[in-house]
Amino acid sequence: MDRRDFIKKGGAVVAGATGVLSLPVLNSCTAETAQAESKLAGKKWMVIDLTRCREDCTECMDACRQENNVAFHGDPRWDVHWIRRATLHPKDQSAGLEEKDVLLMCNQCDDPPCAMVCPVQATYKRDDGIVLVDHHRCIGCRYCMIACPYNARFFNWKENPDWPNKEYPRRSHGVAESCHFCAHLIDGGGRPACVEACERSGERALIFGDLLDPQSEVSRLVAGGGAKRIRADLGTQPKVYYLGL
């Protein structure tokens, strides 16, 4: 065997061995993907269709306040918003981008930074993927507000003056809170109050459902293309998709 042949055969042997040895690794990779998919099973997603959302409409926000007793003092320093409208200003005017009104809410991350930083495990993710706060445990440190990339968390600086929905508790001052997809309504087989209100108003800009179910409206809208998530690059796996963003 000359030098040339030795190198050829040796190379083939090394390549074969690498292939065989890497099989378990590849297997575990596919297993991980499957696991990630099963992790998302049974969870809830929301699609916000900005092309249908009217700028002058506040139905979803009002319904949220009515359902969840979200504090409203009429002063931006102390108001709490679970769902709110914000105007996006493009950094670069020359790029042809326009100002845009966007509904912002808790994105119900599947890897929630707020729950990760909570020092008392008051913020946590339920088995069905909903992120919520145990207000009995919350010490009001506001780490979650700093950790949230969506600014979706608010702090109760004052006692809530109103109590429209007596069947649902309000929050005392000194705790942080954010949208929880109306977990209490979902437990009762319902849908979030904002989605119901949006449907009643006839706009149907908020759509709620299971993304993994191919028959659901949510999965059809997302599969239709153009659906974006805000700061999906952060890897927090937000469960709110935007159309027309």
Place this chain on the structure above:
Amino acid sequence: MKRSTVLTEKNRGTWATVFAVIILLPVVLSLVGFVFSRGEDTPEVFLEAADSRWENCVRDAEYMRFRHMDLLKEVRSDVIRDGLKGGITLAGCGDCHHSREQFCDRCHEAASVSLDCWGCHYYLTDSEIEELEGGGE
């Protein structure tokens, strides 16, 4: 000779007595108070006689009297962590025991226990029941 107020060999019995009285006075007073006021301050839980549903309480009366706080804490964690899957709720207590003042506040006030529940959770109060009953007529 002037009586010395300084502690000496002779007067140390007196000093010991004075010291013992000062130390024991609060204990004695509270014991006396306890013996003479016995039974007077103990409030009774008010159960609506006309409403027989309280017989179907989530636990028996004896358990609820002494351990209701443990039950509530347990249920609280279950509901918050696993979701509201029916069963026991704080609002459910009010279905039978209409008056928070009679049912909760009386004992807790007597025992100097301050409750955090009602800042966030709603319980119908006496006046509201009157309002409701008045509105229903």
